[in-house]
Amino acid sequence: MARKNPKLDKIYDVFDKHKVDIDRDSIWEVQGTPVVKHKDVERLGAAIGIKWTKPEILRAERDEAVILVMGEANGKTEWSIGEALISKENEVGGNYKVKGKMAAYPYAMAEKRAKDRVILKLADLHGDAYSSEEADDFNQDPDNRSNDRRDDRRDERRPAANDDKPPAREASVSKEEGQKIVTFWADKIAGIERTKQAMEIAADKAFIEDMKKLSSNGEAYVMGKLSDKSQELKRAAHAG
Template identity: 40%
Template sequence: MANRLPKEISDFMEKYGVRSDEVWPVPGGKAYAVKHKALERIAVAQKITFERPAVIGCDLSEKSMVVCVFGKMGDREEWTFGEANPANNKNQYFAAMTEKRAKDRVILKLLSAHGDLYSEDEAEDFKRAPAADDEGIPRASGVQVLTVDAQRPIFSELEREMLNSGTVEELKRWKLMAKERASRLSDSWRKVLSDRYLEYLRTLEKREADEYIERMTG
């Protein structure tokens, strides 16, 4: 992919160690998106620091927020806004999205790349489409489905472990570890487990979003 990219994009990737799967063209093909995690990694490597975001506006009932973020890399400083509202954000954790957008813009400005590159979180349609099974618990290949009686204790064990996950990150790690055991369940049982996983994931995301808003506005 890198040899088909514009020179300024491929130079950026080589200079900051960005992988080919972390950059892709956005709709229209005139600009490129870069993964948020890649920008976070670069920010650490380049010793980019941020001041506490200034909350410009926040309406919890409307799920909208605007913040101003200031960043510094060496002697260079940049600032910009981040915003999220129902018109440009589908995630319920809108405050976290507001900060991510602002910080990513500042990082790209400090790296003199904003305009050529945009964060994947800049707009909803900038996201790379996920794999078909990213939403639930995928089946591992080559794993034999057990009998109904043998499935019951596995299902109960997996559900108990899932509900013991206290954060979104813990829950996603559990999903990866549970893949092989969940593959021993029938499609119908695995779908039930996947549905409960997604429901619990939304619950944890909302809780973390509420806690984040309290920290930002409290």
């Protein structure tokens, strides 16, 4: 059987490279996007040998936490922001669903999300795989598990139609206002001259608030610009 999503091969290859066992039940797909169990992402991070710096709390509210995490492995440094806003049953908004009397731990969830993103970046899987803790929508549905077993690889591969598209978040502002936000921060990022400035923007409360207003695609675009600029400055610093 031809593998429907070539990203699955890359995921399995990375886990094999670092000698981390992973089975079929640990990977499934949501709208064509491979999702990996959090515990297996953690195991991958441990195998890579990531050294973590102390997390920086950017927002600390009763129902919300935003944490900046940075990790280094094999001479490469990556950082990411994790967000967790509690969402109660029958309530609109939030990205961390809490049911009934279940205890909520927004700080732990924010840190999990940030660390998992950094692990996937350092493993060169950013954009190819997501952690199961990334969003409530990524919870596993046993009926939609990938049937692509790791021992059934073939050369013929056909990418899934939506393999780049995780469940989308709609913007909370108009299209025009969203474009203004994107343009403002893209221009600000373009003018950065030091890596520290990239970190300062990531920790800027106004930046965090503006990112929440954008659609998931808009936020991904701006965060991509910030990450690319940060890497560009790091390469320039090493070259100098």
